[in-house]
Amino acid sequence: MNRRRALADYLRSRRERVTPQDAGILPGPRRRTPGLRREEVAQLSGISVTWYTWLEQAREITVSRQVLHSLARVLLLSPAETRHLFALAEETPAEETTAAPTPGLQRLVDALDPHPAYLVTPTWDLVAWNRAEAGLIGDPAGWAPADRNLLRFTFLAPRARALLADWDAQARALLEQYRAGADRHAGDPRFDSLTRELRAASEEFRTWWGTHDVADFRPARRGFDHPRLGRLSFDYVKLHAADAPDLSLVACLPADDETAGKLPQLRT
Known part of the structure; x- marks a missing residue:
C-alpha cells in the first residue's frame, strides 16, 4: 500500500x-x-x-x-x-543495507587521501571517510552516531549552511536524489523515520519534499567556503561497489589548481 x-x-x-x-x-x-x-x-x-x-x-x-x-x-x-x-x-524490492564497509573498501577510501572520499548507504549514512573528508566537513568520528548522515548534516547542522557555497542548490540536489530512493523503498522504516525527522525539523526539506521532484546523481561541481582554507571547489564522482552494491563511494576531485594546492592542508 x-x-x-x-x-x-x-x-x-x-x-x-x-x-x-x-x-x-x-x-x-x-x-x-x-x-x-x-x-x-x-x-x-x-x-x-x-x-x-x-x-x-x-x-x-x-x-x-x-x-x-x-x-x-x-x-x-x-x-x-x-x-x-x-x-x-x-515494486522493486528494497535492498538490504550494509552497516560497515568491507576491508577493501575502507582501504580504497583511505588510499584516495588527500582527495576527500567517503562511503554512504542508500539513506546517506556515512559509514567510512578519509582524513581529507574529515578536514573538509569536520570529523564524523566526533559526531553522535545518529548524526553521521549527510542529509542530517546538510539540513540540520548550522555549520553546513556556512560551509556549502550555494547551499540551496546543493541541499535540494541531495534531497531529490534521496527522494528517488525513498519512494522506491516506500514502507522501509529506515527511510520513513529519517524523512519524518527531517520534515519536522527543516522547513526547506518539508517544502521541497512536497514537490515530489527526483533526480539521479550527476557529476557535479560543488563549492565550499572552508573556515581555514577559504573557497574550495570539487568535482564529485560517485561509484557503486560490486562487493557491496548497497554502498556508494563518493570521491571529490579538485576542480582547479588553487584547490589542488590546498589539499595537503585539509589533513592537518
Whole structure:
C-alpha cells in the first residue's frame, strides 16, 4: 500500500505540473484544475479514465510497461523521472543495507587521501571517510552516531549552511536524489523515520519534499567556503561497489589548481 500511495502521489504531482499548452490542448474557459485533468491524461495515454483514476487512488492494480511508457510520454517525464515511475509501478524490492564497509573498501577510501572520499548507504549514512573528508566537513568520528548522515548534516547542522557555497542548490540536489530512493523503498522504516525527522525539523526539506521532484546523481561541481582554507571547489564522482552494491563511494576531485594546492592542508 505504501508503494501504491507513493505511485499515486507521484503521478498526481507530475500531472499537475503539465499545462494544457504543453500537451497541445486548448485550455478553454472556467478551468480550475492545475495542470492536466485526469481524463485528459487518460485520453492522451490511450487508457480509460476509470483505470487512471484508480492509479491515483492507490488501488491495487497492475500496470503494463506499454502504459507506463505512455504515461511518461504524456507527463513529459525526464529519463530519471521515467525510471522512478517504473520503479514505483514494478515494486522493486528494497535492498538490504550494509552497516560497515568491507576491508577493501575502507582501504580504497583511505588510499584516495588527500582527495576527500567517503562511503554512504542508500539513506546517506556515512559509514567510512578519509582524513581529507574529515578536514573538509569536520570529523564524523566526533559526531553522535545518529548524526553521521549527510542529509542530517546538510539540513540540520548550522555549520553546513556556512560551509556549502550555494547551499540551496546543493541541499535540494541531495534531497531529490534521496527522494528517488525513498519512494522506491516506500514502507522501509529506515527511510520513513529519517524523512519524518527531517520534515519536522527543516522547513526547506518539508517544502521541497512536497514537490515530489527526483533526480539521479550527476557529476557535479560543488563549492565550499572552508573556515581555514577559504573557497574550495570539487568535482564529485560517485561509484557503486560490486562487493557491496548497497554502498556508494563518493570521491571529490579538485576542480582547479588553487584547490589542488590546498589539499595537503585539509589533513592537518
